Ligand SMILES: Nc1ncnc2c1ncn2[C@@H]1O[C@H](COP(=O)(O)OP(=O)(O)O)[C@@H](O)[C@H]1O
């Protein structure tokens with residue numbers, strides 16, 4: 001197993017830096033640990049390079065794109081039985097009001113989105129969100145009804161340390177998309193949790209406890225062996 | 232009798248020859264007994280009602296068109312362009328890595344990562360490729376983010392701009408020609424062949440006029456597909472094969488009698504009176520492919 005990481009792991013994890021990996025043609029099972037897997041960021045290119053070399057890799061580049069394309073995240077999650085709420089992709093406020101009423105949760109589906117969301121409680125706020133997230137109506141947004149409260153959890157190998165409703169969502173998300181590090185936006189209502197969105201985290205947000213968890217996961221994965229990449 | 236959705240955006244109807252081509256797709260489909268509706272951004276939730284989706288809006292993994300493509304794909308609906316083709320053709324790092332892996336005749340290329348971009352790298356590039364060199368942002372299309380640089384300062388300036396959105400960029404040897412071959416390919420067969428010429432004094436098919444932000448284009452000259460050499464066809468088809476079996480436009484340069492692939496595009500331009508001039512059956516072929 002080859003670990004490629006831009007995160008400073010402990011010495012004995014023996015990780016290779018992303019840029020060095022991009023210039024290599026190593027044949028091995030690749031575990032790509034990065035704080036940012038968004039399309040065209042280094043985390044994405046590492047997975048892509050591994051795939052071009054014919055290496056099994058976690059995460060796959062397709063999952064990195066899809067997790068950060070909001071409607072696709074929801075479609076794929078729902079397909080795999082992760083709880084989600086109805087969504088609509090559109091640039092029309094009228095359609096959204098008709099379908100959901102207020103309050104509405106809005107995620108951007110534009111090339112410059114960082115994954116953050118907005119809540120619109122009334123028409124003015126909705127129009128404003130459509131204009132700014134749609135980059136002046138050039139792009140759509142992905143909207144969902146807001147029925148409960150939003151929580152945002154840092155997720156490392158499917159664990160978020162919250163032991164609440166959201167823990168199960170983090171675990172299932174990781175099973176399906178296999179993104180080792182991210183922040184998940186989850187909606188909790190009536191005693192249930194629903195996956196809503198994903199955002200990258202900053203490297204500085206990784207605590208000593210997170211790094212320890214990453215080391216433990218690496219040890220666990222090397223025990224599981226190649227089966228880990230097949231799942 | 233199938234129902235086809237054609238995903239477009241308003242800009243697809245701005246050029247009258249593109250609008251006419253879109254109408255020809257519609258007439259052809261309807262003439263064959265199929266339904267053909269234009270779908271816009273606010274109609275995305277209608278996708279499940281269709282048997283096939285044909286995307287004519289510009290594609291990129293970060294645009295609405297990718298959401299359309301992937302939504303159709305996940306529902307098991309036939310879609311052109313398919314998500315995999317958009318992922319590969321939409322990113323030149325991806326495409327050129329596959330060219331290298333599969334030994335497609337290509338322009339000498341290296342990739343530069345933002346994290347190790349130093350003076351030393353730049354001099355090595357100039358030593359290897361001479362001056363000028365061509366820099367490309369991986370997400371470029373319509374020649375927009377393809378620039379020529381001859382000194383370290385302009386190299387740095389252009390690279391800094393391209394690195395804003397992508398952590399890796401493309402550097403190539405400068406290999407100018409007076410035209411690009413453009414080959415339309417569908418499902419492993421040649422649909423049409425054109426020459427896209429460069430304007431006088433320009434080296435890209437699409438270029439900016441000095442001091443203006445508006446793009447101008449060279450001419451498109453259409454040729455009958457039977458008339459191209461076999462060796463040329465083989466190069467074009469092999470390049471498409473590594474991407475998929477959908478609809479592509481391959482750009483090829485002819486240099487000292489050799490054919491060198493510049494790129495494979497998904498979502499190739501089809502304008503009435505240009506790409507379709509010699510091979511008018513392309514509309515029917517694409518519709519037939521969509522419903523099979
Ligand atoms: N290395 C190169 N040397 C000379 N001309 C080039 C080179 N690469 C691209 N071009 C020209 O620049 C234009 C755009 O290049 P291309 O790679 O097709 O980017 P885009 O995807 O933006 O169309 C084309 O006309 C092509 O022939």
Ligand SMILES: [Mg+2]
Pocket residue numbers: 373374482494
């Ligand atoms: Mg081109």
